[in-house]
Amino acid sequence: MGNMGGADLYSPMDRKFKVKEYAIFLILLGIFIVFAFFLRDRGFLSLVNLMNIFRQTAIISIMAVGFTFMLASGEFDLSIGSTVALASLVGALTLQRAGILPAVFAALGVGALIGYANGFFVVKAKMPSFLATIAMMGIIHGLARWITHLQAVPVLNKTFTYIFGGGNIGPIPTLFVWTLVVMVIGQVAMVMTLFGRKVLATGGNVVAARLAGIDTERVKWLLFIVIGMISSLAGLLYTGRLHAARYTYGEQDLFTVVAAVVIGGNSIYGGTGTIVGTVVGSLILGMVNNGLILFGFSVDQQVIFRGIMILIAVALSPKGPKE
Amino acid sequence: MKNGYILELRNIYKSFGGLRALIDVDLNLRHGEIIGLVGDNAAGKSTLMKIVSGAYRADEGKILFNEEEVQIANPKDARKIGIEMVYQDLELCQNLDVPANLFLGRELHSETFFRFLRKRNMEKESLDILHRLKIDIRNPRTKVDKLSGGQQQAVAIGRAVSFDPKIVLMDEPTANLAVVEIEKVLELTLRLTEHNISIIFISHRLDDVFRVSDRIYVLKHGYMVAVKEKLKTNKEEIVKAMFMDVEEQESLQQ
Ligand SMILES: Nc1ncnc2c1ncn2[C@@H]1O[C@H](COP(=O)(O)OP(=O)(O)O)[C@@H](O)[C@H]1O
Ligand SMILES: [Mg+2]
Numbered sequence: 001m002g003n004m005g006g007a008d009l010y011s012p013m014d015r016k017f018k019v020k021e022y023a024i025f026l027i028l029l030g031i032f033i034v035f036a037f038f039l040r041d042r043g044f045l046s047l048v049n050l051m052n053i054f055r056q057t058a059i060i061s062i063m064a065v066g067f068t069f070m071l072a073s074g075e076f077d078l079s080i081g082s083t084v085a086l087a088s089l090v091g092a093l094t095l096q097r098a099g100i101l102p103a104v105f106a107a108l109g110v111g112a113l114i115g116y117a118n119g120f121f122v123v124k125a126k127m128p129s130f131l132a133t134i135a136m137m138g139i140i141h142g143l144a145r146w147i148t149h150l151q152a153v154p155v156l157n158k159t160f161t162y163i164f165g166g167g168n169i170g171p172i173p174t175l176f177v178w179t180l181v182v183m184v185i186g187q188v189a190m191v192m193t194l195f196g197r198k199v200l201a202t203g204g205n206v207v208a209a210r211l212a213g214i215d216t217e218r219v220k221w222l223l224f225i226v227i228g229m230i231s232s233l234a235g236l237l238y239t240g241r242l243h244a245a246r247y248t249y250g251e252q253d254l255f256t257v258v259a260a261v262v263i264g265g266n267s268i269y270g271g272t273g274t275i276v277g278t279v280v281g282s283l284i285l286g287m288v289n290n291g292l293i294l295f296g297f298s299v300d301q302q303v304i305f306r307g308i309m310i311l312i313a314v315a316l317s318p319k320g321p322k323e
Numbered sequence: 324m325k326n327g328y329i330l331e332l333r334n335i336y337k338s339f340g341g342l343r344a345l346i347d348v349d350l351n352l353r354h355g356e357i358i359g360l361v362g363d364n365a366a367g368k369s370t371l372m373k374i375v376s377g378a379y380r381a382d383e384g385k386i387l388f389n390e391e392e393v394q395i396a397n398p399k400d401a402r403k404i405g406i407e408m409v410y411q412d413l414e415l416c417q418n419l420d421v422p423a424n425l426f427l428g429r430e431l432h433s434e435t436f437f438r439f440l441r442k443r444n445m446e447k448e449s450l451d452i453l454h455r456l457k458i459d460i461r462n463p464r465t466k467v468d469k470l471s472g473g474q475q476q477a478v479a480i481g482r483a484v485s486f487d488p489k490i491v492l493m494d495e496p497t498a499n500l501a502v503v504e505i506e507k508v509l510e511l512t513l514r515l516t517e518h519n520i521s522i523i524f525i526s527h528r529l530d531d532v533f534r535v536s537d538r539i540y541v542l543k544h545g546y547m548v549a550v551k552e553k554l555k556t557n558k559e560e561i562v563k564a565m566f567m568d569v570e571e572q573e574s575l576q577q
Contacts, residue, residue, distance in 0.1 A: 194430055194438035197419075201427055204416035211398065211414055212428025271418035 024265055024280045031284060035291045042294045049290065051173070055241070057286030058165070058175040059234050061279045063253060064260040065186040066230035068278045071261055072190070073216075073223050074203035074270030075122060075129040080231040080257065082140035083114050084250025087235035089144055092153035092245030100160050107232045114140060115228025119221035144247040153245040164240025178237060179279070182230070187275040196273065199223065203270030259306055260285055263313040285309070326390065329354045329521050330375070330406075330490055335384035337370055344370045346545045348384070350523075352490065357512065357522040359536030359553075361529065363565055366542040368525045372492045375523075376408035377401035405489035409479045409496055417468035421460060422449035424467055425482050452481050455518075456511060473504025477511055484515065491515060494525045509534050529558050541565055 035044050043049050063080055070077045091107030114136060121132035155161060165175040190196035201209040202216040209216050231250070238249040264281030266272045285306065292302045330352040337345040345367045352358055362368050373379040375386065377398040386393055388404050395401050401408070415424050422445045423430075431441040431448075449463055458477040460470065467475055476496050483491050493512065497505045505528075512535050515522060526532050532539060533553060541549040541564040549564035 189437075192439050192442075194432045194440055197423065197430055197440060200419060201416050201423075204418035205414070208414040208416050208427065213399075214428050271416070 024277050028280050028284050028287070031287055031291070035287065039291060039294045044291065044294055053286045053290045055173065055175055056289070057282045058179045059237050060253060060256050060260055060286070061179050061282040062182045062237070063231060063234045064257045064264070064278045064282050065182050065275055066227040067257050067261050068264070068266055068273055068275055069186070069190070069199060069223055070227050071266055071268065071270060072203045072273035073199045073220055074206065075220055075223070077118060077133045077224060077227050078130060078254060079114060079118060079133040079136040079140055080227060081250035081252070081254040082137045082144060083111050083228055083231035084235040084238065084253065085144040085247045086140050086147070087111050087232035088239045088245040088249050089147050089153060089247060091236050092155050092239055093148070095155060095157055095160060096153070100157065103160070104236065107236050108229050111228035111230070111232030112225050113228070115225035118228070119224035122224065123217045123221045148247070150247060155239055155243050155245065161240045161243055165237035166240045166243065175237065175241065178233070183275060183279050190273045190275050200271060200273055256285060256306070259310045259313070262310060262317055265317065267317055268314060327353050328387070329389060331387040331390070332371070332375070333385040333387065335371065335374060336382045337374060337379065338382055344545050348542070348545070348547045350540055350547065352521050352523060355516050355519065355521055356538065357516060357524055357536045359532035359539040360523055360525045360542065361527065361532055361539060361561060361565060362542035364527070367545045368542055369494055371542070372408060372494050372523065372525065375401065376406060376492055402486060405487070406492065407483035407486050407488040407490070408492040408494070409483050410494060413475055413479055415467050415475060415479055418466060420466055421453070421463035421478055422446045424478055425449045425452060425485055427482070452485050456481055456484060456514060458511065471504060472500045473507050476500065476508050480511055480515070484518065484520070488520060490521050490523070492523045495527070496524070497526055497528060497531050505531065529561060533558065
């Protein structure tokens with residue numbers, strides 16, 4: 001980081017630690033080179049295909065940034081996928097009746113509310129977050145199915161679809177801009193701000209953090225709300241990109257998001273928060289998936305492959321706290 | 324200051340349910356003094372220290388700081404008075420580096436809407452603290468879990484000292500350390516007195532206690548059974564006090 005530079009703390013020996021930080025990029029590059037070579041006749045390197053990889057990973061990356069924060073604090077939110085669907089539907093329904101701005105507020109509001117409830121159950125009712133949020137997932141999923149009786153809600157508003165993932169600014173898809181913005185904000189917040197420090201301290205040693213006067217419960221509660229709103233944004237982006245809201249959005253995403261975060265080098269035991277790693281992890285997943293498709297593997301085989309990748313990533317990922 | 328005590332504990336009682344952990348305990352700490360607090364497992368040493376640090380509240384008894392009675396209801400009160408505790412189980416964030424741990428909970432930051440950490444300032448001040456205490460950590464930007472046990476203990480002590488305390492309570496700071504590291508922590512402990520800090524040093528390693536302390540208090544089953552000037556006692560006597568019956572001990576004390 002730029003603001004960490006300076007001769008006061010660096011001795012040349014310390015730089016060897018840095019190699020590890022770049023490992024994830026090397027893996028990405030390695031996979032890219034392998035695919036570029038073996039799939040050169042199947043269009044892997046074509047601009048269309050590369051853009052495609054990007055589009056398919058963008059929304060996952062955005063959700064994964066939120067999940068990285070959650071995990072960094074030592075908690076899980078398994079309800080993100082269902083939040084995507086409900087926010088998408090609420091957003092689209094509001095859009096039909098009231099326009100873009102109310103739609104955005106409604107969708108984000110849904111996520112914030114779900115996050116608030118999750119936070120309540122975890123922080124106040126002291127429920128383990130994976131249980132509280134899996135229950136929430138069920139409730140939200142049910143609501144999303146029920147709200148339009150499984151019907152998709154078409155979105156015809158051109159401005160909306162342009163802004164939320166359907167359009168391009170010059171050659172650059174708006175999806176790219178969203179991802180970049182979320183990633184940069186996430187990275188800066190995690191590494192450079194007081195809030196990020198509190199999140200990492202909470203996930204690193206909640207007792208120590210509390211003893212030091214950090215309101216760890218507030219930190220967690222806030223994170224649940226933030227990740228709810230990020231999931232809502234993901235819902236809006238699906239809606240804009242696919243010109244409709246559907247209850248199925250996000251259904252498969254939890255698995256992929258967790259995979260991206262873990263492959264990115266984050267510990268499932270909390271206390272680590274590499275946002276860039278997470279986004280690269282998401283890109284690796286997207287690229288492998290794309291490669292598998294081009295190699296001719298079926299969807300089922302892809303899912304199996306992704307599972308194996310998570311296992312490898314967890315095996316290699318930072319270990320839990322020493323007790 | 325008439326009697327020269329910075330801290331006085333008077334008639335401290337503490338029970339956990341039916342378990343009487345501390346019974347009518349007295350303890351005095353002089354300015355600039357290091358006292359050793361010894362006792363068998365479960366004697367009540369940690370409980371007594373937690374009462375002084377505000378983690379527990381005594382059922383009965385008084386705490387005097389500079390001869391004035393003080394109420395220590397929580398760790399914040401203790402800190403305000405100038406009492407810091409270095410916990411037995413290291414209270415550090417293993418995933419953060421040395422400056423982050425030294426400044427945990429009171430990070431320097433900008434006053435803008437997004438509070439940006441002033442990492443450089445924190446690093447500078449951290450180096451100052453490490454330098455002042457002669458703590459040997461080559462790269463403070465290392466995550467704490469990559470440091471040795473002794474270095475971690477030194478960071479914990481450094482954190483306590485950075486609050487500019489008058490009294491530091493150390494609960495088994497040498498437990499789980501390699502022999503070479505123990506010596507470093509002991510030296511660091513002795514150095515703290517140069518900074519006008521009075522210390523209560525808990526250990527079940529009598530060698531360590533004899534190395535650093537001026538006087539030695541012995542707790543046994545919740546009773547303070549002996550106080551000895553280090554120079555006028557020996558390990559044998561302390562061991563006897565730690566394990567002998569209370570009645571026998573009281574007669575011996577006369
Ligand atoms: N929070 C607590 N709840 C119940 N019992 C406790 C608690 N803390 C300490 N004790 C009990 O008080 C006694 C003294 O413990 P402690 O002060 O930790 O001893 P020491 O530090 O001398 O080994 C022990 O019997 C211990 O089990
Ligand atoms: Mg103890």
